[in-house]
Amino acid sequence: MRKELYLFAGGKPERTVIRNYDAGDFRQLIEVQKASFPPPFPEELLWNAEQLAEHATRFPEGALCAEIDGRLIGSMTGLIVNMDDYGHAHDWETITGGGYIRNHNPSGDTLYVVDICVIPEYRKSGIGKWLMQTMYETVVQLGLDRLLGGGRMPGYAQHAHEATPEAYLENVVNGVWKDPVVTFLLRCGRMPVGVAREYLEDEQSNNCAAIMEWRNPFK
Structure with a gap:
């Protein structure tokens, strides 16, 4: 998979490639992770x-990265599961599978998001939404029922004294x-x-x- 588009970061259009990542990208992918998830993230x-x-080998269709002039600025990873196996x-x-996706099930019904990250410099460029859109396209291409994943709620800790996580999520959805x-x-179109x-x-x-999904509109 490979697509090209223009991102606008700092008002300047930058030609960007979204593609599947491989072994030649691993060093940069690890650096992207470090920049995207600083402490206190473990x-x-x-x-x-x-x-x-x-x-990259078990499910290359679910291994995506975003690149500008040879520099990786973000990535997204998924695997296929049958949700009846997990609930x-x-x-x-x-x-x-502890991030190793050895439980990837090609016969499953759901593309499950393992991770999405974008370096701080490009977080307002729209690349995260483009990565998500590309994964939606993968759901459609493979005929899966949906995309699903657990989203961090990094604002919750400051409200934990006054709200359950369910109430916190409801307040975010309601714009409070x-x-x-x-x-x-x-x-990005995900529904809690x-x-x-x-x-x-x-x-x-x-x-x-927050467990959030996107349903395949063609199923």
């Missing part, structure tokens, strides 16, 4: 070369509060279907995640 949750090799109350470690991740996913507690070690989200 460093052990950042990609390593072995995980990236699994992504609603799942966690990131289980459903992504803003959350950088959940609001981004809403703008619930909250998973103890989803991922993440003190900013109190370990919670």
